[in-house]
Amino acid sequence: MAVDYSLYLVTDSTQAILGDKDLPSVVEAAIEGGVTIVQYRDKKSDTADLIRMGKQLHAITKKHNVPLLVNDHVGIAQAIGAEGVHLGQEDMDLQTARRILGPGAIIGVTANNLSEAVVATSGGADYLGIGTVHATPTKGNTKSIIGTAGVKNILHRLSTMEQAIPTVAIGGINASNVQRVMFQSKSLSKGVDGVAVVSAIVAASDSKAAAAVLRKSIDNVPTTM
Numbered sequence: 001m002a003v004d005y006s007l008y009l010v011t012d013s014t015q016a017i018l019g020d021k022d023l024p025s026v027v028e029a030a031i032e033g034g035v036t037i038v039q040y041r042d043k044k045s046d047t048a049d050l051i052r053m054g055k056q057l058h059a060i061t062k063k064h065n066v067p068l069l070v071n072d073h074v075g076i077a078q079a080i081g082a083e084g085v086h087l088g089q090e091d092m093d094l095q096t097a098r099r100i101l102g103p104g105a106i107i108g109v110t111a112n113n114l115s116e117a118v119v120a121t122s123g124g125a126d127y128l129g130i131g132t133v134h135a136t137p138t139k140g141n142t143k144s145i146i147g148t149a150g151v152k153n154i155l156h157r158l159s160t161m162e163q164a165i166p167t168v169a170i171g172g173i174n175a176s177n178v179q180r181v182m183f184q185s186k187s188l189s190k191g192v193d194g195v196a197v198v199s200a201i202v203a204a205s206d207s208k209a210a211a212a213v214l215r216k217s218i219d220n221v222p223t224t225m
């Protein structure tokens with residue numbers, strides 16, 4: 001089944017971003033607004049809480065036919081029957097994760113530079129999260145900010161490879177810059193397949209409306225800018 005990466009929601013459970021909203025409601029609202037894939041990213045909960053919340057989120061995503069991936073934790077993904085995982089460069093290596101989760105799992109890898117993108121692609125990742133595009137308070141200790149120029153560089157390198165791999169841009173993307181991010185990469189033979197956002201949806205007071213605005217922008221990227 002082809003995965004739609006166009007509007008990729010990454011969750012956050014910190015008070016600074018989630019506030020006093022409840023995460024399952026935010027995720028459901030976001031899907032209703034047009035999110036096509038969800039990553040449960042939670043850097044603070046223990047295993048029991050990750051499994052509890054993961055199961056709740058998975059019940060919602062399944063109802064809407066949207067894949068759920070788990071950030072960092074292959075074991076949690078397996079425990080809740082999630083559709084896949086997202087791995088950073090410091091997480092479990094791709095081949096081990098693939099062995100554990102099997103060929104049908106969606107395994108995404110973060111790429112910050114050309115070599116990370118090439119290694120993950122030839123190693124059989126299902127998609128790449130490319131970033132950090134713009135500086136963002138959501139992830140304090142981000143590696144270098146690569147800008148839309150950095151995204152373009154990586155896409156250009158990927159276009160020379162035999163395998164084609166879906167890509168999503170991440171980092172500081174919101175309603176006011178999403179079209180620019182998509183447009184800039186579109187000037188290549190193949191642009192990004194989507195954008196991943198945290199705060200633009202999770203921190204919004206109305207996550208459904210926020211997702212809908214992004215959805216509309218993504219679906220209507222101008223041909224000139």
Ligand code: TZP
Nearest residue numbers: 136138139171172197198199
């Ligand atoms: N990886 C690179 S930037 C980032 C992650 C998880 C956070 C993006 O958050 P936001 O709020 O969409 O800028």
Ligand code: MG
Nearest residue numbers: 072087088091
């Ligand atoms: Mg990670």
